[in-house]
Amino acid sequence: MNKNYSVLELIVCILSLIVLICGFLAPNTNTTSTIVGILIFILLIIFHVYTPKIAGLSADNPKVKTMRRMNVLSMVLVAICFGIMNWSSELPFVKDNQSFMEFTIIIAVIIGIGNVAPKFPFNRYMGLRLPWTIRDEKTWKIAHHILGYLTFPIVIIILIGGLLVDTEEFAKWGIIAWVAIPSLYSCYYYYMRISGKK
Known part of the structure; x- marks a missing residue:
């Protein structure tokens, strides 16, 4: 090296x-x-x-x-x-207005990252760095494309839930879902790929 x-x-x-x-x-x-x-x-x-x-x-x-x-x-x-x-x-x-400003920053971060996630090149430092995504470029691309596709649905859910119910809870679970769904699917994709089924 x-x-x-x-x-x-x-x-x-x-x-x-x-x-x-x-x-x-x-x-x-x-x-x-x-x-x-x-x-x-x-x-x-x-x-x-x-x-x-x-x-x-x-x-x-x-x-x-x-x-x-x-x-x-x-x-x-x-x-x-x-x-x-x-x-x-x-x-x-x-x-x-601290709560509102924190909520706004969270939304801005999700939109910002989600918008550029599908364009991230395969690397070990920036992006959704998981044991399976950094080992395989196709798995990396799948994970980041899903992250991008989920961005606006997740933002809409967080906005509606935050305005009507509980800002903090919806923001927390929205972020968890936004990261967990592409992480779990890309793990499944990687497993299928190394098993020769993809």
Whole structure:
């Protein structure tokens, strides 16, 4: 394996591990949130710079441009989310409408990811990374196309349910369904494929 690529994988792995440890084990303070936000931002910058290498494509490939656009969107959303978390108590409008703003961000994330998911090139860093999707390109494509097809039905269900019943519950179960359906179907597809039935 290319030495630079090994170093890149090691850096990404270490930063991701620190983010997980801070997120789940460290005390929930503004300092912890700031550290997590900065580390996520660094990871996104690494992905942005090394997108062609991650995707195994040339820098001018349309799929690389799609991944980079998604990365920029992720950076903006991370900045907004951590801004709301850290300064909501100091901004009256944000404090009074925090639930609505969180709901809006969730919808924006689902639409943004779902819209570009079918265009994601086969890679190990961005997208629906599961043991079976990163092993087989056809399984990867199936999973991401289903993710894309489900986006607007899921968004409509979340919007209707959130407005009429419970915003938090519908958002939570909507996201779970949105990720679980393509994950489970692609697992079934991969099993059938390696069994020689596809």
